[in-house]
Amino acid sequence: MRFPLTVTDVVEYAFCPKFTYFINILGLEQFEQKRGTVSAGLILHRKHERDNLKYIPKEFTGKKIIAHKFFSTKHGLSGKIDEAIETSNEIVLIERKYSDNHKIYPSLKIQLGLLSVLIEDNLHKPVHKAIVIFSKTKRKEVYVKIDDVIKKDAILMLNNTKQVISNGIMPESNFDNRCLNCCFRKICPVGSLNTTE
Numbered sequence: 001m002r003f004p005l006t007v008t009d010v011v012e013y014a015f016c017p018k019f020t021y022f023i024n025i026l027g028l029e030q031f032e033q034k035r036g037t038v039s040a041g042l043i044l045h046r047k048h049e050r051d052n053l054k055y056i057p058k059e060f061t062g063k064k065i066i067a068h069k070f071f072s073t074k075h076g077l078s079g080k081i082d083e084a085i086e087t088s089n090e091i092v093l094i095e096r097k098y099s100d101n102h103k104i105y106p107s108l109k110i111q112l113g114l115l116s117v118l119i120e121d122n123l124h125k126p127v128h129k130a131i132v133i134f135s136k137t138k139r140k141e142v143y144v145k146i147d148d149v150i151k152k153d154a155i156l157m158l159n160n161t162k163q164v165i166s167n168g169i170m171p172e173s174n175f176d177n178r179c180l181n182c183c184f185r186k187i188c189p190v191g192s193l194n195t196t197e
């Protein structure tokens with residue numbers, strides 16, 4: 001098995017378990033870099049890594065951490081945060097999204113949970129909250145409570161991802177709205193049987 005897995009690997013599993021099979025077992029590419037929103041999101045992250053070194057929401061006092069990559073031997077996981085604020089007694093995680101859809105989807109909760117676990121393993125301070133900053137045409141900050149349930153769900157998803165990669169068996173997944181724009185729908189048994197193009 002490729003070691004360590006990344007947070008992105010697990011978020012892909014959380015989006016659809018078959019992604020893990022297509023990407024990690026069959027070695028297929030997602031071609032997501034061709035989608036405009038992904039490119040715009042990368043530009044947004046690079047801009048904030050370069051220009052936004054001092055911004056801290058006014059209710060917090062602490063040290064800013066930007067674009068730091070963390071690694072956990074215990075969990076066999078690595079991941080890069082957008083930003084965080086290290087206060088005297090906690091770390092507040094900041095995740096930026098280039099989107100006008102301000103919903104906290106389950107896959108985003110998995111991402112926040114795993115990044116929180118990585119931060120806690122490395123910096124030895126608790127993560128109790130994350131701020132997701134959405135900015136496309138409108139800017140909105142959404143606060144997410146990071147509790148034990150989010151962290152346990154994230155670790156469970158990490159273990160499920162590892163299991164697919166180690167056994168090489170295509171996992172089950174059901175047809176829904178995700179399939180309509182999925183880059184694997186033409187080769188996926190579920191997507192190809194339920195879409196016309």
Ligand code: SF4
Nearest residue numbers: 016179182185188191
């Ligand atoms: S078409 Fe649907 S089931 Fe198949 S990989 Fe894509 S999202 Fe998953």
